[in-house]
Amino acid sequence: MPEIEVVEDIMSVNDRLAAQMQSQMNAAGVLSLNIMASPGGGKTSITRRTIEALKDDLRIGYMDGDVVEIDAQHIAKLGVPTTLINTGGDCHLDANKVSLALPRMDLSALDLLVIENVGNLICPAAWKIGAHVNVVIASVPEGSDKPYKYPAMFRGAHVLILNKIDLLPYIDFDLDYFRHGVEVLNPGVEFFPVSAKTGEGFDVWIDWLCAQVETKKAAVSS
Amino acid sequence: MHEMGITQSLLNIALDHAQRANATRINGLTIVVGELSSVVDDSVQFYWDFISQGTIAEKATLNFKRIPAAARCTDCGHTAPLDRETYACPACGSGSLAIVAGEEFFLESIDVDLAASSPAPEQKETSHA
Numbered sequence: 001m002p003e004i005e006v007v008e009d010i011m012s013v014n015d016r017l018a019a020q021m022q023s024q025m026n027a028a029g030v031l032s033l034n035i036m037a038s039p040g041g042g043k044t045s046i047t048r049r050t051i052e053a054l055k056d057d058l059r060i061g062y063m064d065g066d067v068v069e070i071d072a073q074h075i076a077k078l079g080v081p082t083t084l085i086n087t088g089g090d091c092h093l094d095a096n097k098v099s100l101a102l103p104r105m106d107l108s109a110l111d112l113l114v115i116e117n118v119g120n121l122i123c124p125a126a127w128k129i130g131a132h133v134n135v136v137i138a139s140v141p142e143g144s145d146k147p148y149k150y151p152a153m154f155r156g157a158h159v160l161i162l163n164k165i166d167l168l169p170y171i172d173f174d175l176d177y178f179r180h181g182v183e184v185l186n187p188g189v190e191f192f193p194v195s196a197k198t199g200e201g202f203d204v205w206i207d208w209l210c211a212q213v214e215t216k217k218a219a220v221s222s
Numbered sequence: 223m224h225e226m227g228i229t230q231s232l233l234n235i236a237l238d239h240a241q242r243a244n245a246t247r248i249n250g251l252t253i254v255v256g257e258l259s260s261v262v263d264d265s266v267q268f269y270w271d272f273i274s275q276g277t278i279a280e281k282a283t284l285n286f287k288r289i290p291a292a293a294r295c296t297d298c299g300h301t302a303p304l305d306r307e308t309y310a311c312p313a314c315g316s317g318s319l320a321i322v323a324g325e326e327f328f329l330e331s332i333d334v335d336l337a338a339s340s341p342a343p344e345q346k347e348t349s350h351a
């Protein structure tokens with residue numbers, strides 16, 4: 001029986017759609033973030049603090065991949081446009097789901113689009129959704145072995161935020177072991193230790209993010 | 223459980239290539255899966271049996287080629303399977319590693335029956351004829 005050589009990336013259809021959406025956002029000068037973490041890692045808390053810090057200076061939109069509107073309602077109270085990407089219980093966002101919700105966002109009225117993925121350290125890593133920056137949030141109570149257990153997630157991160165650092169004195173979290181795991185998988189990844197509760201570390205993260213937004217905008221006007 | 227969507231993509235790609243080759247049946251697929259890609263063979267097989275029904279790929283065999291994660295030590299140059307607990311070089315103990323294998327995830331080939339009139343793909347025998 002004949003064998004036909006294929007050698008095609010199984011994610012290629014998804015990736016092409018993701019690339020199209022990214023071009024659309026590039027044209028509009030919008031920087032987009034794909035926020036990923038375990039359930040309870042602090043996706044919404046960090047998003048909320050980030051939006052609070054920037055909403056007077058930047059035009060921000062928020063898309064939430066979830067089954068209920070609880071997080072979206074919290075963020076809507078901050079006065080930014082929000083939309084729910086109903087995942088119907090799926091474990092991740094994919095390019096198709098995001099592309100169905102994206103027309104509900106007026107990209108011409110935004111500088112920054114925050115897309116909150118489903119709480120899960122495995123599945124979202126495989127699916128591109130068109131975002132420019134993959135923000136992976138790990139948190140101190142989850143333990144320092146996460147980069148060893150979920151390598152794909154940490155390998156695909158552009159930014160790694162370590163949340164809940166206010167708990168470091170109370171929890172056996174080996175920061176060196178954690179950072180070593182990250183460094184092997186993703187050398188030189190941007191790393192921001194923060195506490196969404198106390199606000200510690202946010203200045204550095206916010207400054208970095210602002211610089212990225214400016215770069216994205218400048219690329220359109222030039 | 224992201225394998226459902228992945229399996230659907232796999233089926234679409236296989237059917238697309240089969241159609242282009244004028245195949246009447248897909249007997250098998252060879253899928254290359256790296257250890258770090260977090261895809262579970264059994265789940266793909268489970269969804270495959272379900273979603274391939276009624277297509278020319280129904281009952282096709284899924285062959286998984288597993289690629290272990292490997293890393294090269296940037297200090298001593300030794301390449302070895304990645305120690306998943308330490309991420310350290312087994313030869314010199316260094317922690318300066320670069321991942322060199324284990325992220326693969328693609329459909330390598332499909333094994334098909336061709337329509338009697340269609341030309342066989344280059345240099346491949348048509349033993350069923």
